[in-house]
Amino acid sequence: MAEPVSTITGSCLCGGVRFEVTPPFVRANHCHCSRCRKHSGTAVCTQALVPREQFTLLQGAELIHVYGQSV
Numbered sequence: 001m002a003e004p005v006s007t008i009t010g011s012c013l014c015g016g017v018r019f020e021v022t023p024p025f026v027r028a029n030h031c032h033c034s035r036c037r038k039h040s041g042t043a044v045c046t047q048a049l050v051p052r053e054q055f056t057l058l059q060g061a062e063l064i065h066v067y068g069q070s071v
């Protein structure tokens, strides 16, 4: 049987933004809403939620922008 994962690392496609997550997840799901379908280009978007203290942004904070509707 495999050992439980202690740390999960990830990044954006270009590698500019890198992060680290420590399980356990609060929840994980596949979202089918229209926004998730549009930004992923697929039928679903897989998401996982952890408390803030279990998430560490390793690099690329300056590259992250918040999506919002224009006024």
Ligand SMILES: [Zn+2]
Binding pocket: 031, 032, 033, 034, 035, 036, 037, 045
């Ligand atoms: Zn969604």
